[in-house]
Amino acid sequence: MKLTFKKWILFSAAIIFILTAYFSVGYYHADEHYQIIEFAGLKTGMNAPGEMPWEFHAQIRSALLPTLAYWIFEMSSFFQMTDTYLYLFILRLISGFSCLFALVFFFRKSGAFVLFSGSDSFLRTSYFILLLLSWYIPFLSVRFSSETWSAIFLLLGLGFYFEIAKNRSIALVVGILFGLSFLFRFQIAFGLIGVGAYHLICGQQKLRTTLGLLSGFSLVLLAGVLIDRWFYSEWVFTPWNYFWLFFENDVLNQTESSFGTSSGFYYLETLYQLPTHFAGVVILASFIIVLIFRPRNPVTWFVLPFALIHSLIAHKEERFLFPIVFLVPFFILSAFSFLTSTRFKKIFKPIVYGTLFCLFFIHSVGLFYMTPKSAGHGRNEITQYIHTHYGSQKIHLINTPAANPYNPWGSLPTKIYLEKHIQFLQVDNLAGISDSMFKPDYVNLLVLRGYDIDHNYLPGNIDRMGFRLEIQSISKKEQSMNRYVKGFVNAEVIYLYKWERK
Structure with missing residues (x-):
């Protein structure tokens, strides 16, 4: 054919x-x-x-x-x-x-209304x-x-x-x-x-x-x-x-x-x-x-x-x-x-x-x-990454306000995405994080928004705290393109870090 x-x-x-x-x-x-x-x-x-x-x-x-x-x-x-x-x-x-x-x-049906003969x-x-x-x-x-x-x-x-x-x-x-x-x-x-x-x-x-x-x-x-x-x-x-x-x-x-x-x-x-x-x-x-x-x-x-x-x-x-x-x-x-x-x-x-x-x-x-972009601000790009890499393990997720991808508005969790063995801890800002918060038998993850980075709530260099960036919900390539179309707010981009034991 x-x-x-x-x-x-x-x-x-x-x-x-x-x-x-x-x-x-x-x-x-x-x-x-x-x-x-x-x-x-x-x-x-x-x-x-x-x-x-x-x-x-x-x-x-x-x-x-x-x-x-x-x-x-x-x-x-x-x-x-x-x-x-x-x-x-x-x-x-x-x-x-x-x-x-x-x-x-x-x-097929609208051609006669769109195009002249x-x-x-x-x-x-x-x-x-x-x-x-x-x-x-x-x-x-x-x-x-x-x-x-x-x-x-x-x-x-x-x-x-x-x-x-x-x-x-x-x-x-x-x-x-x-x-x-x-x-x-x-x-x-x-x-x-x-x-x-x-x-x-x-x-x-x-x-x-x-x-x-x-x-x-x-x-x-x-x-x-x-x-x-x-x-x-x-x-x-x-x-x-x-x-x-x-x-x-x-x-x-x-x-x-x-x-x-x-x-x-x-x-x-x-x-x-x-x-x-x-x-x-x-x-x-x-x-x-x-x-x-x-x-x-x-x-x-x-x-x-x-x-x-x-x-x-x-x-x-x-x-x-x-x-x-x-x-x-x-x-x-x-x-x-x-x-x-x-x-x-x-x-x-x-x-x-x-x-x-x-x-x-x-x-x-x-x-x-x-085509390769996740929906919205990419919250479930983060949850899918956690599901794929850590879904079978015990997870301890630390998040700043409005950064939790499983419960972004703080009242109704997106239950279909919740992992079986996951615990949450919210902090007001990153200055409130201490070593005592990390659980040794868990995968300790940190989720924060671009807002936290823009307002410099980090106590020094985040690398020195023992965190390593795993993934961000919207790629840098998409962020650079966004200045032309303004399809999302950079402050709402979510970043997932994993705590590495010192």
């Missing part, structure tokens, strides 16, 4: 997704762990209800994704898999390949490359998180929706897919409202297809209620609980978010900063061009209300927009295809091609750095 260039791209993407799933140990954000893995641990017997985070007791999280994790854990146990890190690698691998399938499907093969191939191999795509795809799984079913739903006018019978399927996207992450409703408006204003066969969409969506909501009943052991409608809690706190009581607030321009600033300034400008300009000149498509109608409503909410995080960053190539190539089809195409074409080559370079460099 002859391998075309696109098949080579797909093959390369599959390899990068596998490598990313392998290296991307841990979680990008706490919710990725505590709201899914620890929830699943309740059913496996790892956790008791009293050990669960507050969201469990408030019953504001759909049990769909934790249930999926539970089933995978049980299946892994059936095949005699006992290693925690293997369990979690399997979750990331399933996420990655599910997302890869959804991206390829979306590419006169667009050349280079633009079509560029669209495929950016969809699969933008520097952030593999990293986000392997996250076993609500944002990623919502994006998977959003891509599938939009892909089918592109053909709903030709095949009215798929309306039920589209409704089911949009419903699953909603159950994985309730905030996706902001964008689905926009798709609903597009359907009523611009759609065809409105009555029959609308009934199909609503029927499919309702079936998923009913299934979600049944899953939540099994998980919470009582009847509960988690979407209502979630949005009522938000409405009560933010609207009725106008309570300031305990998680912090940001300006209304937070997402614009993040867009300009995180993908590099050049790529940020290209993305923003592309969206404006599509919004002005090519607005009649469901993707634009989804993204606009989704981004605007999130901008109005006081508490903001870049991960809240993760479900729509998979759609960024749609806007870039839609804009570029439009520019190269105008009467000024002789001017725009070299600009478009040059911009694409610059984007390819940025994404190539980004993939080089992101």
